[in-house]
Amino acid sequence: MEQSTISIRIDSQLxxxxxxxxxxxxxxxxxxxxxxxxxxxxxxxxxxxxxxxxFYSEKNMARLRKSMREMEENGGTVHEVIHD
Incomplete structure (x- = not known):
């Protein structure tokens, strides 16, 4: 059987x-x-x-677009995210 070579890029740790x-x-x-x-x-x-x-579903993307539109129109509040 004739052999062929495949060259791919992959994360070093992976x-x-x-x-x-x-x-x-x-x-x-x-x-x-x-x-x-x-x-x-x-x-x-x-x-x-x-x-x-x-996260990338169309439903979620639509919700994010709506939220961004609302923030642009009405302003928004910045919330600090606290990590435990």
């Missing part, structure tokens, strides 16, 4: 964590990514659930 995971389960990153790609092609789907961050 790469280290992924390498460590792969090592712990007895494989390298190439094998893990090949397993992922093979499964995607075979099943014709991403083999795990992907969900959107609800």
């Amino acid at each position: 790469k280290k964590d992924f390498e460590e995971f792969c090592k712990n389960v007895g494989m390298n990153m190439t094998t893990a990514i090949s397993i992922f790609a093979t499964t995607v092609v075979k099943e014709q789907r991403i083999p795990f659930e992907i969900s959107a961050d609800p």
Whole structure:
């Protein structure tokens, strides 16, 4: 089977964590990514659930736009956020 190379950019810490995971389960990153790609092609789907961050939902974006409009029209109050 002819081999090809894929070059990707990934966060450095994520790469280290992924390498460590792969090592712990007895494989390298190439094998893990090949397993992922093979499964995607075979099943014709991403083999795990992907969900959107609800912050970016259209309903929330509409609410944020409305709030911004109200603040621009009526002024607003600044609230200090206190972290424990």
